[in-house]
Amino acid sequence: MKILVCVKQVPDMESKFKIDSSSKWYDQSDLVYKINEYDEYAAEEAVRLKEKVSGSELTVLSIGPERVKDAIRKVLAMGADKGIHILDNEEHLKDPFQKASAIAEYAKSENFDIIFTGLQSQDRGSAQLAPLLAGMLNYSFVSTVVAFENKEGYVEVARELEGGLRAKVKVKLPAVVACQLGLNTPRYPTLPNIMKAKRKELKTVNIEELLKVEPLIETEKVYFPERKAGGIVLEGKADEMADELIKILKEKTQVVK
Amino acid sequence: MKALLIGESKQGKIEDSTYELVGFAKQFGMESAMFIVAKSDSQIAYDGKVYLADSDKYKEYNPDAHKKLIEEAINKENPDYIIFSHSSYGWDMAFRVAADLKVAPISEVVDYKDGTFVVPCCNSKFRREVKPKTDKAVLTLQGGAFNPVIEGTPQVETLDIGDVEPSVEFIDYEVQEKTGVDLTKAEVIVSVGRGVGKKENIEFEKELAETLGGELGASRPVVDAEWLDQSHQVGTTGQTVAPKLYIACGISGAIQHLAGMKKSGFVVAINKDKDAPIGEVADVFVVADVNEFVPILTKKLKSA
Ligand SMILES: Cc1cc2nc3c(=O)[nH]c(=O)nc-3n(C[C@H](O)[C@H](O)[C@H](O)COP(=O)(O)OP(=O)(O)OC[C@H]3O[C@@H](n4cnc5c(N)ncnc54)[C@H](O)[C@@H]3O)c2cc1C
Ligand SMILES: Cc1cc2nc3c(=O)[nH]c(=O)nc-3n(C[C@H](O)[C@H](O)[C@H](O)COP(=O)(O)OP(=O)(O)OC[C@H]3O[C@@H](n4cnc5c(N)ncnc54)[C@H](O)[C@@H]3O)c2cc1C
Numbered sequence: 271m272k273i274l275v276c277v278k279q280v281p282d283m284e285s286k287f288k289i290d291s292s293s294k295w296y297d298q299s300d301l302v303y304k305i306n307e308y309d310e311y312a313a314e315e316a317v318r319l320k321e322k323v324s325g326s327e328l329t330v331l332s333i334g335p336e337r338v339k340d341a342i343r344k345v346l347a348m349g350a351d352k353g354i355h356i357l358d359n360e361e362h363l364k365d366p367f368q369k370a371s372a373i374a375e376y377a378k379s380e381n382f383d384i385i386f387t388g389l390q391s392q393d394r395g396s397a398q399l400a401p402l403l404a405g406m407l408n409y410s411f412v413s414t415v416v417a418f419e420n421k422e423g424y425v426e427v428a429r430e431l432e433g434g435l436r437a438k439v440k441v442k443l444p445a446v447v448a449c450q451l452g453l454n455t456p457r458y459p460t461l462p463n464i465m466k467a468k469r470k471e472l473k474t475v476n477i478e479e480l481l482k483v484e485p486l487i488e489t490e491k492v493y494f495p496e497r498k499a500g501g502i503v504l505e506g507k508a509d510e511m512a513d514e515l516i517k518i519l520k521e522k523t524q525v526v527k
Numbered sequence: 528m529k530a531l532l533i534g535e536s537k538q539g540k541i542e543d544s545t546y547e548l549v550g551f552a553k554q555f556g557m558e559s560a561m562f563i564v565a566k567s568d569s570q571i572a573y574d575g576k577v578y579l580a581d582s583d584k585y586k587e588y589n590p591d592a593h594k595k596l597i598e599e600a601i602n603k604e605n606p607d608y609i610i611f612s613h614s615s616y617g618w619d620m621a622f623r624v625a626a627d628l629k630v631a632p633i634s635e636v637v638d639y640k641d642g643t644f645v646v647p648c649c650n651s652k653f654r655r656e657v658k659p660k661t662d663k664a665v666l667t668l669q670g671g672a673f674n675p676v677i678e679g680t681p682q683v684e685t686l687d688i689g690d691v692e693p694s695v696e697f698i699d700y701e702v703q704e705k706t707g708v709d710l711t712k713a714e715v716i717v718s719v720g721r722g723v724g725k726k727e728n729i730e731f732e733k734e735l736a737e738t739l740g741g742e743l744g745a746s747r748p749v750v751d752a753e754w755l756d757q758s759h760q761v762g763t764t765g766q767t768v769a770p771k772l773y774i775a776c777g778i779s780g781a782i783q784h785l786a787g788m789k790k791s792g793f794v795v796a797i798n799k800d801k802d803a804p805i806g807e808v809a810d811v812f813v814v815a816d817v818n819e820f821v822p823i824l825t826k827k828l829k830s831a
Binding site for chain 2: 437519
C-alpha cells in the first residue's frame with residue numbers, strides 16, 4: 271500500500287499572540303511551533319496501517335518554511351519511510367484551495383492508496399484541505415474519523431457526529447481520510463528511532479513547482495474578539511482572589527450562601 | 528443576494544441547526560431556498576421553496592449522491608451563497624461541492640458584513656475577516672452564531688436523479704450508551720480541562736464540586752486521555768449544559784466547548800493565560816494556576 275500523511279506545523283495555542291503590522295496575520299516571531307494536534311492522530315494511524323500491511327510505504331508531507339522539517343522528522347521518527355518538504359516561506363498566505371492543489375499536483379503521479387490528514391488545523395480550523403484534495407484527485411473522502419479498520423480493498427471507519435452519535439461507513443479506495451481527536455493514542459518516538467529518522471530520505475520541492483492556481487479567498491484583517499461586557503478579571507495573590515471570588519459568588523449566584 | 532440553504536436530517540429528524548441557516552438568510556436580507564435530504568413526509572417550518580430528496584432512497588449520509596443532488600438544486604436556483612451548518616455533515620459535504628464548482632470555501636462563519644465574512648481562528652483567540660474572490664461562495668455557519676427562525680410552510684419540490692454509485696457507503700448509526708453522570712440536571716458544574724496537567728490533579732476539582740454540591744464536567748482532551756469517562760464531556764460532541772454556576776478550570780474555551788456551556792447562568796474561568804478565549808463568556812476570569820488556586824478556594828468555601 272502507498273500511504274501519504276499530510277502534517278501542518280502550528281504555533282502552540284497557549285502562545286502569547288500579537289497581530290503583525292499588516293493586520294492580516296499574527297506575528298510569527300517568538301512562537302513555539304508543534305505538529306497540529308489532529309495530524310498527530312493522522313500520523314499514528316498512517317504508521318499503524320503501514321506496519322500492518324506488509325510492503326507498504328509511508329510518506330509524510332508538509333508545506334511551509336524550513337522549520338516544518340521538524341514536524342516531518344518527528345513523523346519519520348514515529349515510523350514513516352520518507353519525507354517531502356514543500357518549501358514555502360509564505361505558507362500562511364496561501365488558502366486551503368492553493369495548498370490542496372499543490373499537494374494534489376504532487377500526489378497525482380504517486381498513486382497513493384490512502385491519504386491521511388487531520389480534520390482541521392488548530393490555528394485556522396477551516397477543515398477544508400482534505401475534502402478539496404479529495405475532489406481534485408477524484409478520491410473518496412471521509413471526515414471526522416474516530417475509528418479506522420483496513421479491509422480487503424476498502425476501509426471501514428466510524429465518523430463522529432454530534433451529541434454522542436457515530437456513523438459506521440464503508441469507504442472505497444483510493445481515499446482521503448480526515449482524522450478526528452481521540453482516534454488512537456499517538457506514540458512518542460523513541461531515541462533510537464529519532465536517530466534513525468535522521469538518515470531517512472527527506473526531499474525538498476519548491477512550492478512554485480507545484481502551485482499553479484490563485485487563491486479563492488482573501489483575508490482583510492485579523493483582530494482580537496471583544497470580552498463579554500462586564501466580565502471581571504481577577505489578578506494577584508491566590509488567597510485574595512479566592513476571597514474576592516467567594517464574595518462575588520455570594521452576591522451574584524444563589525448557589526454559594 | 529440569494530442563498531441556497533442546505534438543511535440536515537438525522538435519524539429522521541430535522542436538525543435544529545437547519546433553522547439557524549434560515550435565521551442567517553433572514554438577518555442579512557437574503558432571498559433563500561432550501562435543499563434537504565429527509566423523509567418525504569418531513570414537517571419543515573420554513574417559508575420558501577424546499578428541494579427535497581427522499582432519505583429512504585438517498586440515505587441521510589451518502590456524499591456522492593448528496594453532492595449531485597445539491598448541484599442539481601444549485602443549477603435550478605443559481606444562488607450566490609451555498610450555505611451549510613459547520614457540523615459533521617456540513618464540513619464533510621460543503622467543500623466537496625466547493626471543489627467541484629471551484630468556488631471560494633469559507634468555514635465557520637460567525638458574522639457577515641457587506642460581502643465580508645467573519646471567522647474565528649487560533650482556537651478563537653482571533654477573528655478574521657475574509658472575502659471570497661469568486662462570484663459564488665460555499666459557507667459553513669458556526670452553530671449558535673445566528674438565531675434560528677422556525678416558521679412557515681414550504682413549497683416542496685421533490686428531487687430525484689436516479690441511482691448514484693457510492694464511493695462511501697453508510698452502514699449504520701452507533702448510539703453510544705448513556706451511562707455515568709447526567710450533567711444536564713446539575714446546578715453547579717466544575718469542569719476540568721487539559722490545563723490541570725495530569726489525572727491526579729482532578730482530585731482538586733472533585734473536592735470543589737463536592738463542596739458546592741455540584742458535578743464534575745470535562746473538556747474533550749480530558750476524556751480522550753481517559754482521565755474521566757465520556758459522560759462528563761461538555762460540548763458539541765458531549766453534553767449541552769446550563770447550570771446556575773459553571774467553573775471552567777484550565778479550559779481554553781474552544782468553540783466546540785463553549786457551544787455546550789454558554790447558556791450557563793454564571794461562568795467562572797480559572798486560567799493562567801489571560802487571553803484564553805474562555806474570557807469571552809466568563810463573568811469572572813481568575814488569572815491563576817488552577818492547581819494552586821482551586822485547593823485554596825475549596826478550603827475557604829468549606830470554612831465559610
Ligand atoms: C491569522 C490568519 C490569517 C490568514 N490569512 C490568510 C490570507 O491572507 N490568505 C489566505 O489565503 N489564507 C490565509 N490564512 C490561511 C492559512 O494559510 C491556512 O492555514 C491555510 O489556508 C490552510 O488551511 P488550514 O490550515 O485551515 O487547513 P485545514 O483544512 O484546516 O487543515 C486540514 C489538514 O490539512 C493538512 N494541512 C494543512 N496545512 C498543511 C501544510 N502546510 N502542510 C501539510 N499539510 C497541511 C493537515 O493534515 C491538516 O490537518 C490565514 C490564516 C490565519 C490563521
Ligand atoms: C468536531 C469537534 C468536536 C469537538 N467537541 C468537543 C466537545 O464536545 N467538548 C470539548 O471540550 N471539546 C471539543 N472539541 C475539541 C476542542 O476544539 C478543543 O480542542 C478542546 O475543547 C480543548 O480542551 P481544553 O480547553 O481542555 O484544552 P486546551 O485548549 O489545551 O486548553 C488548556 C487551557 O489550560 C490553560 N492552562 C494550562 N495550564 C494551566 C494551569 N496550570 N493553570 C491554569 N490554566 C492552565 C491554558 O492556558 C489553556 O487555556 C471538539 C473538536 C472538534 C473538531
